Amino acid sequence: MSVFAMDWYLIGLLFFVGFYCMLASRSIVRQLIGLEIISKAAMLTVISAGALTANLVLAQALLITMIVIEVVVVAAGLALLVKTFRVNGNADIWRLDSLKG
Amino acid sequence: MTYHNLLFVLAVFFALWAVTAKKLLTSAIMLALLSVTVSLIFFDLGAPWAGVFELSVCAGLITVLFIGAVSLIRSDEEKHPEGRARFYALPLALAAFGIAAWFYLPPFLEELASWRRMAAGTTTLGLAIWDLRRPDLLGQILMLASGVFVIKSVFPRRTEK
């Protein structure tokens, strides 16, 4: 098996862990951690693809932007977390089921 | 080679730990360790700038943010701990997925690698960002501005309180 295939296989496992976390966890913090894991995996695919095609310059250019985005997204997510914690008194996303029908 | 694969395995391991950890604080720290591992992978793959950014921003800034949030909700987390069974099942599920994917994914990925198209010229990162990815810079500016607005909107300055 080539290095690339092995890398992406392990990245696939990372994706699995991240999605499992988002599916199984009740805490909004852990949801965000799952999201982080998924986006780390996505970043790894970018750099890995860049390395494979000797296009690391482009890959790094993309990655820097992605990191900036990630920071803001996490900040926004945590802001939402704080807000919901203030309003509802807990950070349990499974209990948020008032909108239904 | 071994080092490279080991880093990946380590990343998966830290991710697993981050998810299954009982305390959210542990999870946040494991996430930081995952970031460190990922940045090491970046260095290993030959992408130092990406590694530096990852190390400083993700392992640093984001971890700080996480730890702040976790400490905010710690009291509730201790009062209402989550059911652990789902998380204990994760390693097993991961193993099952890993074994299944071992048979399916590598051939797929080998073929994917065989379709690669090598890049033509090489420039420096700065030129690449400035020449090729200029609209992304605009996007970054917009993103940062939006982040500020989001925080201002979520935590407005209360005049009356």
Added chain:
Amino acid sequence: MNLILIPIVLPIASALALLFISERTKYLKELLAIGAAVVSLLAAANIFLQPPPDLTLRWLGSWLAFSLHADNLSAFLLLAVSLFSAAISVYSFSTPNKGPAKWFFFNLLMTQGFAAGAALSDNLVAMLFFWEGLLVFLYTFIALSQDNHAARRTAMKAFLINGVTDLCLLVGITITAYIAGTASMSEISRDKLTLDYGWSMFAYVLLMIGAVSKAGAFPFHTWIPDAATDSSASFMAYVPAAIDKLLGIYFLARASVYLFSLNGTMQLVLMSLGAVTILVAVMMAFVQKDYKRLLSYHAVSQTGYMILGIGTLNPIGIAGGLFHMINHATYKSCLFMTAGSVERQAGTTDLSRLGGLFRAMPVTGVCFLIAAAAISGIAPLNGFFSKELVYKGTLDTGYTVFFLAAELGSFLTLASFLKLGHSVFFGDCPEGLKDAKEAPFSMLLPMTALAAICVAFGFGAELPLNWLVVPSLAGMNIPNPTMSGFHLDKLYFVSLIVILAAVINHILGLAAGGGKASKASDHIHYAPVLKETYALAERRAFDIYELGMDKAVPAVSRLLFKADRFFDWVIDTAPSSMAGFLGGTASRFHNGSYPLYMALTIAGAVIYILLAGGLK
């Protein structure tokens, strides 16, 4: 604008204009209606004297041309329709009840316009259009003539009976036009259809049903007596007495001798239908105890003569049928008008509560006498001549039995009018009617005019025959019949015998009824066998409508209800309950649970990736 449009458009336009006139204006509506009717009459006279060119508006190619064509028969019919409209609108000038007056004139003018259209249409489809319009206004006419439940029920009865037969007419016209390849009557008549072909027999029978039903023949007559009690005398004088007879017989003549060339079998069918109508209706009329109801049965009975006359298929018979048609309209309208004025002045039409009105209402009485004599076929009034023509035609076919039936009908007609006249205008005057007065002038004028026509058409029978009937026959390519001197035949003596028999019968009846004129028919009414028959008839056992409503309709409607439920289920309940079920499932699914949503999203994404995953 072609003159031919005036008799159609003017009444309809006036009718619509009537709707905008305030309820409070006093004579404006009446005057407008009378004006429209009189102008239409003048236009009709003009059309009759100088036939204008045809008017053709194309609808869908040549097949559905909206063509108006004033040949002799149509012009004759148009003249008659306009004449009666004018007479009735004058007569209704002083209708006592102001409420439905607007609607009365509206319906009257609408009926006039559509009747004129039906008379003038050369195209069968156009005629059907006007014919169906008449059906609508028949319903509104009856339903709005009195504000009670009975009127609406009768209106529905009339509407349903005529609706079903109009449906027959529709099918008949469709088949006819299909066979002939054109819907224009004048084009069909150039190469008349024969009954050899199976479908054409069917088509003719359907057309005939439509026509005789309009004319009110047995067994489609049952709404007429009900309408007599449930609606106004003006309506009776106008629609069942005049317009319906005119149009029905007109179209029967058209269908029987103009569009189709009939064979012996159909001749027999028509004549039997006529004879049965005469007898059944006159038997019923004879025993009636109500002025208008009695007249209405006669209106049915007289239709039989016309059908009989047309059914003979020989020129004299057809001439008699057409002549009887116009005569009948004249005297029956006149009779209904007398009924209306008696009702207005005396307040009732129950024969047992009327009597001795001749002194109080001499003009009405004289008009009644003339019209009654005319309908009974007393020489030398118009009814005599037309009946003689029908008799002659019947005898010429060789079927003496129909002649005898017609004479029996004639006898009963006379007998019943003796009874009617005696009980209303002669005999003792009941207490309540001592101070009854003569009807107003507006009622007397049309009445006397129609009575005068009865007399004029009797003494000068040559005139209408030569001016109206013979040209109509010529227009339909029927050879000119020899009609001079026929009433000096032995028929004359037979008629005399009938008259004498009727008088004797009346005297016998008076004696049996204890001198009460209204009971002068009881000796026949309560005779053995007839008594039970009449009892059944009174219970409407012979009324196809009531029979249908009692027996057939519930069964059919149950069946249809089941079918309807099924279709309803198929198109309504099933989809809506399915949609409800699916919608309910969907909304139960969206229960707000985050892990469920997440699982759904991830599962969807995994399936998507696996499906899209092939590298090829």
Added chain:
Amino acid sequence: MDKGLLAYLLIPLLSAVIIPFAARSRARLADILANVTLLAGLLNLAWLALRPSVIAGGFADIPGDGFSLLLVGAVYLVGLCVTFFSAWFMEDGQANRPAYYSLILASVSAMTGVVTTTDFFTLYVFIEVLAVTSFALITTDESTKGIEGALKYFFLTFPASALIIVGISILMLSLGSLSFETLRIFMASDVPPGPVTFAAALIMLGFLIKSGVVPFHAWTPDAYQGAYAPVSAHLAGIVTKISGVYAVVKLATLLRFFDGRAAALSEMLMFLGLLSIAVGALAALRQKDFKRMLAFSSISQVGYIVLAAGLGTPLAIMGAIFHLVNHATFKTVLFLNSASLEKSAGTTDMEKLGGMEHSMPWTSWTSVIALLSTAGVPPLSGFWSKLLIILALWEAGLRGYAALALLFSLVTLAYFMVMQRKVFFGKKTQAAESAPEVGAPLLAPVVLMSALIVALGLLFPYFYAYAKMVAERILL
């Protein structure tokens, strides 16, 4: 990136940055600045596109591919309606007022970026910006429902970004470039597609999740129902359409579905479109909340666009583009009306409302226009777009799809009739007694949009010329 339209991105961004400083002492200044910025942009756009010479020339000298211009116009229009509406809707004491307008302007800016970009990664960047602003906007009024909607929106759509990134990296690996043009040229050539279509499928999946297509739709009703009232109009009218549906249509044109080189993806897309139409319409039938019903209706309408995009013929793309614009108009009207109802009657629960027509005639009748347009009743604009889509399906030989699309159009009519009867028509209820018609400023955007619906329907021939030009430019 289309430089001709760059100003439409930068100016709102500038305003958004200025607003918090300008509105420090006088909060009203935020409203004025935001409205003026958007109005000026809209007028400028109108001048660009509706000059007589441009119309006479069949829109031939429109800059770029014309699609961007059209959508920038739609973005500015909806944005203006929402800011104008909010200026009177928002209570005076609202603490995050300047931030609210900054966020709206930032989202307008991001949407402009989305529709003018020519590169997948830039598209991704702007869509992330759009998403981030949306979360904050949803929770503007700090209600429980708003936070719930925002959180579900956040967590159910962000994994999609990772899928897009994976798609982008595969694209980078196999194509070497991320620009739209490269992909288009590649798809038009005879080179075997290899993993490129798979990469495109992954990117498409990300955008499908973000556009709320069944089965990825679960966040849509919650986010729309929970959102701050004017924001739900912004969100349903334009934001999710630009952040998801636009990209799907764009990808569909780039992949040249009508060529049949990506037939599997095309079929899958059409199936998902039809599924969305069906599920959205059926679920909407049983809703009790006005906004939630509109949200499900939105899913159903997005299904039409995705169905047309999946078909990919020029006629279908034209229908999709036109339906996208129409959806922006009628959904904005309906959601703004729901906001008016909420302000006036205090609820959007259809069980409690009823007979509102008597007290709120303008709201009622503009809703009627919008819903008839949604259901595709001639001669309103929605009719034409649905007609184009169904015609395209019919011409492509997909009779079954066409028939089902038509059938569910009837279901749309059915549930809107139910809604209209429950909310606006019928007997006056307690709610209607005490609910006055909202003021003219709140009605103005709605009336403007309704007029636009009617006008687009009546002036369809002109619009057809434009849409045809756009479809030809982006496909050929």
